[in-house]
Structure formats: C-alpha cells, structure tokens
Amino acid sequence: MLLNSFNNKPAYWKLNNDALYGLQYFEAEDGLKPVAVYVYGKFNSQVKLYSSENKQADSTSSNAYCSFSSNNDTIEFRYAISYISPEQARKNFEEELKNISLEKLATQGKAAWAKVLDQIQVEGGSKEQKESFYTALYRCYERMVNITEDGKYYSGYDNKIHEDKRPFYVDDWVWDTHLALHPLRTILQPQIEEDMLQSYVRMYQQSGWMPTFPVLYGDHACMNGFHSSISILDAWNKGLHNFDIQSAYEGMRKNSLSATKLPWENGPATVLDSFYYRHGYFPALHPGEREPYNFVNSFEKRQAVAVTLGGSYDDWATAQLAKELNKTNDYDLLIKRSENYKNLWNSDKKFFMPKDSAGNWIDIDPAWDGSEGGRDYYDENNGWTYMWQVQHNIPSLVNLMGGKSSFEKRLDELFRADLGREKKLFWVKFTDATGLIGQYSAGNEPSFFIPYLYNYTDAPWKTQECIRVLLHTYFSNNIFGIPGDEDGGGMSAFIVFSSLGFYPVTPGKPIYTIGSPLFTKAKIHLYNGKTFTIIANHSSEKNKYIQSAKLNGKLLNSPFFDHKDIVSGGTLEFEMGDKPNKNWSN
Numbered sequence: 001m002l003l004n005s006f007n008n009k010p011a012y013w014k015l016n017n018d019a020l021y022g023l024q025y026f027e028a029e030d031g032l033k034p035v036a037v038y039v040y041g042k043f044n045s046q047v048k049l050y051s052s053e054n055k056q057a058d059s060t061s062s063n064a065y066c067s068f069s070s071n072n073d074t075i076e077f078r079y080a081i082s083y084i085s086p087e088q089a090r091k092n093f094e095e096e097l098k099n100i101s102l103e104k105l106a107t108q109g110k111a112a113w114a115k116v117l118d119q120i121q122v123e124g125g126s127k128e129q130k131e132s133f134y135t136a137l138y139r140c141y142e143r144m145v146n147i148t149e150d151g152k153y154y155s156g157y158d159n160k161i162h163e164d165k166r167p168f169y170v171d172d173w174v175w176d177t178h179l180a181l182h183p184l185r186t187i188l189q190p191q192i193e194e195d196m197l198q199s200y201v202r203m204y205q206q207s208g209w210m211p212t213f214p215v216l217y218g219d220h221a222c223m224n225g226f227h228s229s230i231s232i233l234d235a236w237n238k239g240l241h242n243f244d245i246q247s248a249y250e251g252m253r254k255n256s257l258s259a260t261k262l263p264w265e266n267g268p269a270t271v272l273d274s275f276y277y278r279h280g281y282f283p284a285l286h287p288g289e290r291e292p293y294n295f296v297n298s299f300e301k302r303q304a305v306a307v308t309l310g311g312s313y314d315d316w317a318t319a320q321l322a323k324e325l326n327k328t329n330d331y332d333l334l335i336k337r338s339e340n341y342k343n344l345w346n347s348d349k350k351f352f353m354p355k356d357s358a359g360n361w362i363d364i365d366p367a368w369d370g371s372e373g374g375r376d377y378y379d380e381n382n383g384w385t386y387m388w389q390v391q392h393n394i395p396s397l398v399n400l401m402g403g404k405s406s407f408e409k410r411l412d413e414l415f416r417a418d419l420g421r422e423k424k425l426f427w428v429k430f431t432d433a434t435g436l437i438g439q440y441s442a443g444n445e446p447s448f449f450i451p452y453l454y455n456y457t458d459a460p461w462k463t464q465e466c467i468r469v470l471l472h473t474y475f476s477n478n479i480f481g482i483p484g485d486e487d488g489g490g491m492s493a494f495i496v497f498s499s500l501g502f503y504p505v506t507p508g509k510p511i512y513t514i515g516s517p518l519f520t521k522a523k524i525h526l527y528n529g530k531t532f533t534i535i536a537n538h539s540s541e542k543n544k545y546i547q548s549a550k551l552n553g554k555l556l557n558s559p560f561f562d563h564k565d566i567v568s569g570g571t572l573e574f575e576m577g578d579k580p581n582k583n584w585s586n
Contacts, residue, residue, distance in 0.1 A: 001066040001077070003049075009034055011062040015049040018042060020066075020079070021086055028217035033159050035217050040089035041079025045072050076102075083147060083154035083216075084161055092149060116141060119188055120500075124520030124539060129499070131477040133518070136495035140181060143488040144169035144196050147216070156217035157206035169199040170216050174231065175223035176445045176490030182231040183504040184493045186238045187566060190527055197235055198243040200228055204251035209259060209266065224263040224303055224379060225310035226255040233317040234507040236324065238563045249325055252318045256334060261307050263300040263379065270295055272302070275357065281343040282307040284354035284377055286362055287369060301371055304354050305344055306379040309389040312341040316392040317508050341390050345400050350410065351383045367420055367439065373430055380432040381446060384414055384439035388450050391506045398456055408457035414450070415440050415466070435474040435483030442474045443484025448494045449505045455513045455559040461545055461580035463559070464516035467498050468544040471518065500524075501534055501574070502561070510563035516544045517574060530569030536576050543576040546584055559585050 005011040009025035022039035046069045051061040068075055078097045082089035097105075117134055125133075146167045147153050153168040154161050162168070185193040203211045203219065210228050213220040229252040236245060260270050261282065269277075272293065276282050284304035285291060296302055316338035322330035346353040351366040354377045366383025370376035378386050387410070390397040398407045417439040419426045426433070435442030440450065451470065454462040474483040475495050486492060497503045501517025517536040524532045549556040552570040561572065 001075075003064045003066065005062050013049065013061055013064045015047065018047070019090070020047075020049070020077075021089075023086075026216060028156070029220065032156065032218040035083055035154065035156055038082045038084070038086045038089040039079055040082075040086060040093050041077055042093075043068070044074075044076040045069070082149055084149055084152060088149055088152075095150075113138070116188075119525050120496075120522060121525070122499075122519040122522045124536075125518045126541075128477045129471075129518050132471075132475055132481060132495065133499045135477070136475075136492040136499075139486060139492035140184060140489040140496060143171050143173070143177070143181075144199070144214075145171045146195075155202070155206050156215075157203045157211075157219070160206075162202075162206075164202070166198050167195050168202060169196045170214055171488070172196070172211075172214050173222070173488050173490065174212060174214075174227045175225060176485075176487035177493075178227040178231045178234075178507055179445055179448055179490065180493035180497055180504060180507075181489040183234055183507050184496060186235055186240060186563070187524065187526070190235075190238075190240050191242070193235055194240050194242040197232055197240070197248065200232065201244045201247045201251065204254075205247060208254075210248075210251035210255045212266070219266055221264050221266040224261065224307050226252070226259065226314045227310070228252075229255065229314050229317040229321075230507050233321050234504075234510075236321065237508065237510045239567070245321075245325070249318075249321050249327070252321065253327075253330060256315055256318045256337075261311055262296060263303045263307065263375075264297045265295065272296075276308070276311070276340075279343075279359070280337070280340040281355055282311070283357040284362055286356060287364065287376075299372070299375070301375040303375055303377065303379045305352050305377045305383070305386055306389075308344055309341050309352060309386060312338050312390070313392045315340070320508065338392060339396075342396075342400070347400070350387075350401065352386055352389075353377075353383070367417075368429075373432060379446075380430070380444055381441055382430060382433070382439070384417065385433070385441060385444070385446050385450075387414070388453060389446060391449060392508065394453065394456050394506070404457045408454065408459055408462075411450075411453060411457070411462070414438055432484060435470075437469070437473075441484075442470050443482075443491075445487060445490050448491075449503065452503050452505045452513045452515060455505075455585075458586055459582070460514070460559045460585050461582055463513075464545050464580070467515040468518075468541075471495070471498060472541070501536065501572075511560055512563070512566075514546070514549070514559040514561070516546065517576075524566070526567060526569065528567065530567070532566045532569055533571045535571060535573040537574065539574070539576045542578045545577050545580045547575040547577045547581045548584060549574050557585055 003013045006024040007027055011024050013022045020041045024037045025034040026037055028034045048067045049064050052063040080089050080093035082092055146169050148167040152161055152163050203214055211219045213222040232248050258269055260267055260273050282304040315334045319331050319334035319338055344352045354362040356362055373380045374382045401407045401410050415438040432444045433441040441447045451466040452463050454460055475481055498515055499518045500522050502512040502514050505513045517534055517539055520536055520539050522534045550573045
C-alpha cells in the first residue's frame with residue numbers, strides 16, 4: 001500500500017503502535033490558505049511502515065509504503081479525517097468506525113439514502129423515466145457538505161476553528177445551484193436549507209463578504225454575480241426564517257454596493273464597478289481593443305452584458321429583502337438598479353448588446369463574437385441565451401420584445417435558429433453550450449428556465465411540448481443523459497422539477513410555473529408531515545399536453561401556483577391528452 005503526498009505542501013505518514021497518522025494539505029487558490037487534512041486509521045493486520053528509501057519509518061515520512069505480516073486474504077483499512085486536529089481525526093474514527101462492521105455501515109447507508117429518495121414517490125411513467133428521475137434526485141444531495149465535527153468546524157473564511165450549535169456547510173456552486181437546487185431544498189429539506197443559509201451568514205461574518213462559490217478553503221472566485229442573495233430571498237419568501245436575516249441582509253447589501261462585479265474576482269469595487277454604479281451598465285471593449293486594466297481576468301474577460309443582467313437580478317433580490325426589513329433608502333436605490341438590464345436592450349437587433357464607456361453600442365454578432373465562450377460580452381453562452389436573463393421581471397422583458405406575440409415568436413426563433421456554422425466549430429468556441437436545439441443550450445444552467453417562458457404567452461402548450469422533448473432527448477437514462485456539466489445538483493434539480501411537472505422560474509418569488517408531468521402520480525412527503533400530490537391522468541409519452549387542471553378540487557386555469565399550495569399539502573390534478581388544448585390558461 002503506497003502512501004504518497006497529495007502535493008508539495010508539508011505532509012507526513014507515521015505509525016504509532018497499530019495506528020496510522022497522516023497529514024496532507026488541500027490546495028487553495030491564490031490568496032487563500034490551504035486546508036490541513038488529518039488522517040487517523042487502523043488496519044486489520046500487523047503492519048510496518050517504510051519510507052520511500054526502504055527505511056523502516058517509525059517516526060515520520062511524507063512518502064511511504066506499508067508491509068503486512070498477516071496471512072489474511074483481505075487487508076482492511078479503516079480511516080477517518082479531520083480538518084481540526086489529529087486528535088479529532090482519531091475521535092471521529094472511534095465514534096463512527098471503531099465498533100461497526102462493513103455490512104452494518106452499508107445497511108445504514110442504504111437506509112439513509114432510502115429515506116431521502118422515498119420522500120418523493122412516483123407511479124406510472126416508464127422504467128427508464130423512473131431511473132432518470134431517481135438518479136437525478138440522488139445527485140441533488142451531492143452538495144452542500146456539512147464539515148462540523150463534534151460541534152466544531154474549521155473555517156477557511158478566517159482560518160480559525162469555531163464552535164457552533166448549528167452545522168457549517170461548504171461546497172456550493174451558487175451560479176448553478178441558485179436556479180433549481182436551492183429552491184428544491186426549500187421544499188424537501190427546509191431545515192437543512194436554513195442551516196446552509198446560516199453558514200452563508202457565518203462566512204460573511206468571518207470573511208467580510210457574502211459568498212459566491214463557497215468551498216472548503218474559502219470563497220472560490222468563480223463565474224459572476226452574487227446569487228447567494230437570490231437564494232436567501234427565495235428561502236425567506238417561502239417562510240424559511242431560521243437564520244440571521246439581519247446579518248444576511250448586511251452581507252447582501254455590502255456585496256451589492258461595495259464588491260467588484262468582475263468575473264472570477266473577489267474583493268472591493270474597482271473603477272469599472274464605479275462606472276456601473278453611475279451609468280447602469282458594465283462597460284465593454286470593442287473587438288480587438290486592448291484591456292487597459294490588469295485586474296480583469298485575462299481569460300474570463302469582462303463579460304459585460306452577463307454581469308449587467310446578473311447584477312440586475314441580484315440587486316432586485318437585495319431590494320426585495322430591503323423592503324421586507326423596512327430599509328426604504330436601500331430599496332429605492334436597488335430597485336432602480338434592478339432595471340439596469342434595460343440599458344443594454346437593443347430594440348433594433350432584439351438582443352442584449354454591449355456598450356462602450358462612452359455609451360455607444362458595440363456592433364457585434366451576438367451569436368458569435370467575443371472571446372472563448374463569448375466572454376468579452378456574455379459567459380459560456382452567446383447572446384441567444386442571455387436574451388432571456390431577466391428572470392426577476394419577465395413581464396418587462398415581454399414588453400421590451402413588443403408584447404406576448406412577439407415574445408412567443410422570439411422564443412420560437414431561439415429553438416429554430418441556425419448556428420451559422422458547423423456545429424463542431426461552434427462547440428470549439430462555446431464548449432459549454434451543449435444539448436443544442438437551435439440556439440437553445442439544454443446543457444448549461446442559464447438556459448433551464450427558458451422553455452417555461454411560453455407560459456407568459458398565449459401558448460403554454462409549447463412549454464409542455466418543449467419540456468417533454470428535452471427530457472426525452474437530453475435527460476434520458478443513457479450515456480447522453482447529462483448533456484453538460486452537472487454542477488453539483490444544478491442540472492439534476494432541473495430534471496427533478498421538470499419530471500414532476502413544475503419549475504421555479506424566478507427564484508426569489510414563491511411561485512412555480514407548470515410544465516408537463518411525466519408520471520401519472522407523484523407524492524412529495526413534506527417535512528411538516530403533509531403530502532403534496534401531483535396527479536396527471538393518462539400521462540404518457542404521447543399524452544403530454546394539459547387539457548385541464550385542478551388545485552385541491554378547484555379549477556386552475558393558470559400555469560402558476562404558490563409555494564404555500566405545496567407546503568400546505570393538497571393535490572394538483574391534470575387531465576392529459578395527445579393534442580394541445582390551446583384554450584387552457586387563456
């Protein structure tokens with residue numbers, strides 16, 4: 001058995017009587033400290049430890065190997081880790097592994113997974129659809145991760161050990177997970193979601209900033225936006241109040257008013273952010289223009305349109321919470337800034353387009369221009385995807401596009417538009433724009449809500465049709481079943497919601513919009529002991545269109561319902577058919 005170093009950081013392996021102790025460091029990005037990982041373990045056999053120079057290592061070696069004198073057919077090694085100390089690693093071992101068999105551990109693991117997977121029970125549908133659904137639900141529990149050890153935890157946000165009565169969670173890719181995974185958890189595990197949001201608060205208190213991509217060693221500067229603000233508002237508006245909302249708001253406000261919006265950067269505002277505050281959009285460079293500021297990431301660029309649109313949504317979330325907390329001046333400032341997206345709407349091209357610092361439009365091809373992934377102006381996707389990124393005010397976006405009819409036609413164009421070049425060339429530049437239908441990218445998180453936008457037109461049947469096509473084509477139970485980066489449950493939560501037949505199109509608002517349920521019956525067993533049941537009579541691969549709907553026995557002629565309808569328990573019932581009922585919800 002080889003025992004190596006994970007990296008060039010200080011490390012050791014040592015044998016003390018019959019116990020193996022180890023230390024490795026988990027690497028951190030520049031500016032943050034690596035995290036010590038202590039190991040304690042035992043073998044089921046007598047063991048000798050040798051250094052890499054073949055010398056018996058009774059003390060310490062960073063690279064070593066083990067020799068066993070036992071005739072056992074199977075060598076078993078049990079170990080535990082700690083981010084706190086070697087003593088805590090040993091304590092974790094003794095509490096969790098010392099007197100338990102592998103079989104019992106497996107039984108406990110199966111029981112734990114059965115508990116969370118059985119929280120949603122489905123009937124009907126095909127075997128393949130159930131496999132896809134439950135696999136997706138399983139992946140929704142990948143993140144966040146509770147790193148508390150006996151009421152203590154090491155925090156990479158101030159590099160200290162803390163005691164806390166609440167668990168401390170890390171590892172969250174908020175740019176991805178705020179869209180569907182956090183909203184799903186408000187339904188399935190609201191108490192754990194509250195603990196996670198309280199962890200956000202602790203991160204702010206310890207580091208001075210509300211996190212963007214909170215990982216083990218601190219806040220990972222990744223993507224763009226402060227979407228933890230959206231998750232906090234979403235939970236609050238759904239009745240999840242067991243976290244320090246005053247401190248949470250303080251952190252949200254500081255991020256909105258004082259932090260840089262630059263992609264893949266953390267820290268205080270720059271001159272580009274000051275420009276944003278004054279002019280209401282993030283300034284972009286013309287094609288070929290050299291970047292004058294060395295603090296702009298050389299690969300990620302400015303992402304000027306994406307930053308403006310994401311900032312508008314984040315400021316809206318902070319404004320809504322300011323209103324809740326009677327912060328009138330903050331609300332007035334931030335609600336105005338939540339309309340900054342309008343400053344980049346080009347009514348001639350019907351895209352959100354970049355402007356330079358003089359206020360002039362930059363004439364680009366929004367389907368192609370910009371560096372890799374369109375990052376000069378967009379992020380991982382082109383202007384077709386970012387055309388829709390006004391989740392917080394969809395009626396306003398409808399008006400910008402000229403009303404419901406024009407909005408519907410523009411959606412049709414999205415799903416039919418040609419790439420303008422060979423697909424392989426498109427994918428060389430837009431590597432994340434996978435799962436393509438026209439210019440729609442099913443395999444990247446910013447696209448997930450877009451098919452549900454037909455519900456804001458007079459053709460919600462197109463949402464029903466589109467969702468079924470997506471689930472069948474790109475989220476089936478074969479090797480093509482995940483068309484892009486899964487991102488720690490971000491994509492899986494889309495599958496879970498869409499298979500059940502509804503989706504949180506605007507996190508921050510306690511409202512869901514209806515798609516096309518796969519299963520004839522689904523029961524969601526809630527934390528409060530109640531059950532929310534979704535019945536889709538005659539649902540099948542062919543019968544994907546809603547003919548009529550009832551909520552708790554009353555006719556529902558709208559593709560929207562409230563979060564309180566779920567948590568109060570009850571029944572949402574559909575009659576499904578093989579042809580669209582174009583009068584439903586009109």
